[in-house]
Amino acid sequence: MRVKYRKNRSKLTLLVALIAGLTSVLVVPTAGTAQASVGISQRMGWDACAIGSTANAQAFWTNTPFWNMGLYLGGSSYPSYCTQWSGSQVSTLRAQGWMFLPLWVGPQAPCTGYPSRFSYDTTTAFRQGRDQAVYAYNKIVSWGWDVNNTPLTYDLEVFDTSNSACLTAAKQFISGWVYQLHTAPAQKAGLYGAGCGSGLSSFANISYPPDFIHGADWTDINNPNTGTIICVPNNLWTANQRHKQYWGDHYETWNGVTLRIDRDCSDGPVYPGPDQWSLGQGCVEA
Amino acid sequence: MKRIILMMVAVCMASLTGYGVAQLSSISPVAMTTMTGAAPLDAALVTPTFGWVLTPDQLFTSHDGGHTFSAVDVPIPAGTARAAHFATPETGIVTASSGQSLTMARTTDGGRTWRTTAVSGAAPARAGYSSLNISFGDDAYGAVLARAATSQAFSLATIFITTDGGTSWSAHPAPEAGVVRVEPGGRIWLAGATLNSSTDHGRHWSPSALALAGPVTAATVSPPTATTLPVTVLVGDRTEVQLLTTTGGGHSWGDPTRLPVHGRTGPGVRLAVTDTPSGPVVYDTVAGHAYRQTGTDLRPSGLTDGVQSVTFTSDNRTGWALAGHGTCGANKRNCSYHHNLLVTTDGGATWRTAATWNHQI
Numbered sequence: 014m015r016v017k018y019r020k021n022r023s024k025l026t027l028l029v030a031l032i033a034g035l036t037s038v039l040v041v042p043t044a045g046t047a048q049a050s051v052g053i054s055q056r057m058g059w060d061a062c063a064i065g066s067t068a069n070a071q072a073f074w075t076n077t078p079f080w081n082m083g084l085y086l087g088g089s090s091y092p093s094y095c096t097q098w099s100g101s102q103v104s105t106l107r108a109q110g111w112m113f114l115p116l117w118v119g120p121q122a123p124c125t126g127y128p129s130r131f132s133y134d135t136t137t138a139f140r141q142g143r144d145q146a147v148y149a150y151n152k153i154v155s156w157g158w159d160v161n162n163t164p165l166t167y168d169l170e171v172f173d174t175s176n177s178a179c180l181t182a183a184k185q186f187i188s189g190w191v192y193q194l195h196t197a198p199a200q201k202a203g204l205y206g207a208g209c210g211s212g213l214s215s216f217a218n219i220s221y222p223p224d225f226i227h228g229a230d231w232t233d234i235n236n237p238n239t240g241t242i243i244c245v246p247n248n249l250w251t252a253n254q255r256h257k258q259y260w261g262d263h264y265e266t267w268n269g270v271t272l273r274i275d276r277d278c279s280d281g282p283v284y285p286g287p288d289q290w291s292l293g294q295g296c297v298e299a
Numbered sequence: 300m301k302r303i304i305l306m307m308v309a310v311c312m313a314s315l316t317g318y319g320v321a322q323l324s325s326i327s328p329v330a331m332t333t334m335t336g337a338a339p340l341d342a343a344l345v346t347p348t349f350g351w352v353l354t355p356d357q358l359f360t361s362h363d364g365g366h367t368f369s370a371v372d373v374p375i376p377a378g379t380a381r382a383a384h385f386a387t388p389e390t391g392i393v394t395a396s397s398g399q400s401l402t403m404a405r406t407t408d409g410g411r412t413w414r415t416t417a418v419s420g421a422a423p424a425r426a427g428y429s430s431l432n433i434s435f436g437d438d439a440y441g442a443v444l445a446r447a448a449t450s451q452a453f454s455l456a457t458i459f460i461t462t463d464g465g466t467s468w469s470a471h472p473a474p475e476a477g478v479v480r481v482e483p484g485g486r487i488w489l490a491g492a493t494l495n496s497s498t499d500h501g502r503h504w505s506p507s508a509l510a511l512a513g514p515v516t517a518a519t520v521s522p523p524t525a526t527t528l529p530v531t532v533l534v535g536d537r538t539e540v541q542l543l544t545t546t547g548g549g550h551s552w553g554d555p556t557r558l559p560v561h562g563r564t565g566p567g568v569r570l571a572v573t574d575t576p577s578g579p580v581v582y583d584t585v586a587g588h589a590y591r592q593t594g595t596d597l598r599p600s601g602l603t604d605g606v607q608s609v610t611f612t613s614d615n616r617t618g619w620a621l622a623g624h625g626t627c628g629a630n631k632r633n634c635s636y637h638h639n640l641l642v643t644t645d646g647g648a649t650w651r652t653a654a655t656w657n658h659q660i
Contacts, residue, residue, distance in 0.1 A: 057660070060450075061567075062452045063517065063565050063566030063567045064565050065516070065533055065563075066535075069536075069563060076626070076628075076631065077625060078631055078634040078660040079631075085452060092452060092453075092454070094492050096566070116450075118450070118452045168450050168452060170450065171426035171447075171449065205450065207426045207448060210427070211426075229448070229450070234355065261379070261429040261430075262429045262430055262446065262451065263379070264607055264623070265605075265623070265625060266562075266584060266622075266623060266624040266625065267624065267625045269563065269604065270562070270564070270565070271562060271563070271564045271568050271584045271605060272568065273451070273565060273567040275451060292631075
């Protein structure tokens with residue numbers, strides 16, 4: 014386990030980092046064996062903040078089309094009614110066979126009404142993005158994950174992308190998120206959001222652009238193809254850098270268990286490896 | 300043979316009158332109809348003969364209790380954020396989201412003609428809506444609850460209210476996403492993780508106090524029935540429905556009857572509950588189980604896994620259920636998701652599949 018080294022920090026930031034680092038060091042891993050930290054999946058998955066138990070997750074694994082599971086790590090915007098996974102539960106999920114799409118749900122854009130928001134001030138927003146990256150990093154460290162190149166995705170909900178001050182702040186925040194995750198030992202930094210409403214394409218050319226996206230596009234629940242995400246041009250994030258949430262909020266029943274889920278299809282990084290390639294599930298064009 | 304000929308005539312007539320009998324691979328008065336196209340979002344039986352099925356891109360109506368279906372053209376956008384309500388076979392409203400607004404389409408002639416209205420949304424629906432839920436208490440008062448399109452970590456919604464039967468609508472932020480139920484006279488219930496009500500057309504909301512039994516991991520509230528408030532509760536890994544009663548006019552609910560069920564559910568899932576003259580009936584998500592408030596398992600035959608909604612007509616004998624479940628072959632291959640529309644004519648003792656949508660995954 015390594016503690017992140019942070020670049021260009023003020024004394025205050027250094028103090029925060031040291032505390033964060035100490036926290037990381039003091040955490041006892043609960044999963045005993047490290048695993049290859051990233052693979053490229055081109056398979057189908059699902060996500061739900063409220064799963065309830067590892068037994069429910071098992072029911073969605075056995076004899077189902079699902080290989081990947083969106084795993085909410087936490088964050089200031091992560092509600093109490095969602096499942097709060099412990100390290101041992103995550104180890105159980107991994108033993109079931111799941112590949113994870115880890116999601117962090119922290120502060121949202123300052124022009125939204127969410128209780129937890131980042132700042133309009135660009136310098137502050139950048140720093141807040143870095144802080145969130147540290148928190149997410151510490152979470153996976155606490156679970157004993159191999160942190161090298163592990164994909165971590167920030168959940169940035171819809172905001173008023175026509176509000177230039179808000180968009181600028183969001184760009185700086187995500188830049189901070191990506192910058193910090195790229196600090197050795199680097200992770201892969203992802204961005205989840207609505208293809209249009211979160212302005213995903215706006216983040217392609219920021220100072221530190223996300224390594225991959227997880228785009229919500231519920232316009233056609235019969236089209237899981239990651240190559241088409243509404244409002245995201247096809248020439249962006251083309252090299253196994255996309256997950257697509259193609260069917261939102263609905264019930265599904267598998268093996269006698271009913272969950273409220275979103276469906277996802279992948280052509281991008283998951284934790285852990287090894288690489289998982291296409292089964293012809295429609296996540297990539299034939 | 301005579302019935303088949305009659306049906307063929309009906310199909311031809313429907314086509315001539317502007318209806319389309321669409322997406323049906325077989326039509327038979329006795330056999331199950333296999334549907335192609337998008338899976339159903341909702342369905343309801345309104346009279347013993349008239350019912351409707353709403354999909355992301357179609358409205359199907361049946362005038363023979365579910366033996367045959369006709370596709371009705373409704374001038375609303377396609378998508379999963381859609382809802383429908385029919386008070387009679389002639390009078391209905393179908394709504395769909397388009398960006399931050401809803402299109403409301405009303406008919407008073409059984410779907411031959413529609414009058415549409417665009418209604419603007421309210422914050423926080425900049426992303427548009429992921430699902431809609433509609434209820435009318437009487438001819439005047441109705442509501443559409445529109446869940447904002449967010450990740451599952453958020454539960455935001457806008458409620459659209461009408462007090463004139465759908466001619467005009469006003470939009471207000473809702474306390475949370477969930478299911479809406481409007482009473483005659485206009486009181487609105489909003490059931491999510493909690494229960495809220497409004498008596499001033501959605502401007503202000505009052506939370507109800509719920510006294511659930513036992514240590515509860517998660518609770519998902521359904522709107523009140525005639526006599527009880529059903530709450531789907533997780534106790535550890537187990538799912539049960541608690542039926543609460545009120546002595547405080549709906550401000551507080553307690554004295555729960557606990558009904559453990561066979562199926563397991565995750566937080567946010569609510570089991571279907573119907574009102575009957577003998578009290579509420581709870582439908583399990585595992586096939587073949589439904590429970591009276593006394594705990595008696597009615598063991599209905601023919602119900603499939605994953606019952607999501609059940610409606611009965613006023614005769615309390617004829618009803619429809621919508622259910623869905625997935626299956627795969629070995630090694631996670633040859634997977635399909637099966638949506639079934641089921642029909643009963645004996646009060647729910649026996650069910651048959653009237654229509655099925657099988658989607659290969």
